[in-house]
Amino acid sequence: MLDTKVWRRMLGVCDRTIIEQVEFDEDKDAVVAHVRPKRPRSQHCGRCGRRAPGYDQGDGRRRWRALDVGELPTWLEADAPRVDCPKHGPTVIQMPWARHGAGHTRAFDDTVAWLAVHTSKTAIAQLLRIAWATVGAIVNRVVVEARSAVDPFDGLQRVGIDEISYTRGQRYLTVVVDHDSGRLVWMAKGLGKKVLESFFDLLGQERSARIRLVSCDAQPWIGDTVRARCPNATVCLDAFHLVKWVTEALDEVRRQTWNEARRAGMTTHARDLKGARYALWKNPENLTDNQRNKLAWVERINQKLYRAYLLKEQFRAIIAVKGERALAMLKQWLAWAARSRIEVFVKLGRRLRQNLAGIQAALSHELSNALVESTNTKIRLLMRIAYGFKDPEHLIALALLDRGGYCPALPGRSGR
Numbered sequence: 001m002l003d004t005k006v007w008r009r010m011l012g013v014c015d016r017t018i019i020e021q022v023e024f025d026e027d028k029d030a031v032v033a034h035v036r037p038k039r040p041r042s043q044h045c046g047r048c049g050r051r052a053p054g055y056d057q058g059d060g061r062r063r064w065r066a067l068d069v070g071e072l073p074t075w076l077e078a079d080a081p082r083v084d085c086p087k088h089g090p091t092v093i094q095m096p097w098a099r100h101g102a103g104h105t106r107a108f109d110d111t112v113a114w115l116a117v118h119t120s121k122t123a124i125a126q127l128l129r130i131a132w133a134t135v136g137a138i139v140n141r142v143v144v145e146a147r148s149a150v151d152p153f154d155g156l157q158r159v160g161i162d163e164i165s166y167t168r169g170q171r172y173l174t175v176v177v178d179h180d181s182g183r184l185v186w187m188a189k190g191l192g193k194k195v196l197e198s199f200f201d202l203l204g205q206e207r208s209a210r211i212r213l214v215s216c217d218a219q220p221w222i223g224d225t226v227r228a229r230c231p232n233a234t235v236c237l238d239a240f241h242l243v244k245w246v247t248e249a250l251d252e253v254r255r256q257t258w259n260e261a262r263r264a265g266m267t268t269h270a271r272d273l274k275g276a277r278y279a280l281w282k283n284p285e286n287l288t289d290n291q292r293n294k295l296a297w298v299e300r301i302n303q304k305l306y307r308a309y310l311l312k313e314q315f316r317a318i319i320a321v322k323g324e325r326a327l328a329m330l331k332q333w334l335a336w337a338a339r340s341r342i343e344v345f346v347k348l349g350r351r352l353r354q355n356l357a358g359i360q361a362a363l364s365h366e367l368s369n370a371l372v373e374s375t376n377t378k379i380r381l382l383m384r385i386a387y388g389f390k391d392p393e394h395l396i397a398l399a400l401l402d403r404g405g406y407c408p409a410l411p412g413r414s415g416r
């Protein structure tokens with residue numbers, strides 16, 4: 001038999017695991033390693049790690065899926081006796097090679113979690129010979145353990161709160177990001193006051209009082225909850241959402257213009273307007289030549305729509321400038337919108353005025369607009385990837401794994 005040291009590395013177990021014997025199971029075409037925890041470890045509760053008196057033999061011998069050895073599926077096999085934990089009652093002992101309640105080894109779990117943020121669903125399922133739903137469960141236990149080992153809310157001062165819709169139904173997730181670390185810190189099913197309050201309950205009074213700034217969209221339930229729970233926080237509106245309002249207003253003007261043209265029987269004109277959609281949406285620096293021509297056409301043919309376009313672009317410029325100058329520009333912009341004779345923008349101007357305090361806070365605090373936006377985009381993508389997970393909590397775990405900084409290192413790469 002090979003040296004124990006080599007076997008430990010091949011099986012991905014630490015030196016608290018004793019390898020008794022390694023055999024080849026002809027029937028299963030697999031490697032089976034018989035193992036046991038090193039002595040002092042054999043009397044600890046699997047949940048809390050506390051020492052406890054022995055209870056019984058549990059369900060006898062058990063197997064854990066380990067990483068393949070070469071091309072062979074590999075299993076660890078061991079007794080799984082129980083201790084009588086003062087806190088948890090009869091519980092299977094702590095196994096150094098696996099997380100409590102897991103059917104896979106730690107090295108296997110960590111590899112799955114790493115792959116889940118680095119590669120495709122099909123690649124993981126084929127490479128590791130596991131069902132996609134199992135990946136969800138594994139990711140969940142990796143994240144739960146990683147979060148319990150640290151304070152996930154440590155040092156929170158400036159946060160962004162957002163809600164994201166998923167599936168075509170009315171399902172939502174509430175999302176909290178840390179503007180300073182750039183990380184996703186919390187996520188939960190649903191939206192509304194109750195959901196957000198559960199976040200502040202977790203955070204507790206003391207840490208809530210240390211929150212200085214909260215960025216969000218203009219939903220009253222967010223602002224109200226934050227003001228009630230964070231006495232020292234300024235509530236500011238996310239620039240990302242503001243730009244979205246303005247873009248939506250522009251699109252509304254384009255739709256109206258298109259409808260008018262159609263009703264007047266100007267079909268070619270209407271079709272060209274429809275084609276102008278992307279030219280109007282895109283940032284000028286990203287326009288193709290064709291789109292640039294389209295925009296020049298809009299300028300010649302439809303002054304109202306072109307003014308709406310300029311209003312959108314000017315607003316984007318304000319958001320990009322930030323600071324004192326942006327505040328002065330915003331004042332001019334609001335005056336411009338008010339006398340634009342474009343009803344949609346007159347209305348938008350009123351809406352912005354109603355939220356002026358939050359917008360001014362956003363412009364003077366130099367918050368990154370990109371963070372909320374990219375988290376939003378990434379979570380939507382992760383939702384598609386997580387399709388097939390059995391529990392929505394597993395989707396949340398995948399998002400935290402990827403955006404929260406909980407992705408483990410590959411086994412054997414962290415200097416062990």
Ligand SMILES: [Zn+2]
Pocket residue numbers: 045046047048049050085086087088089091
């Ligand atoms: Zn316990």
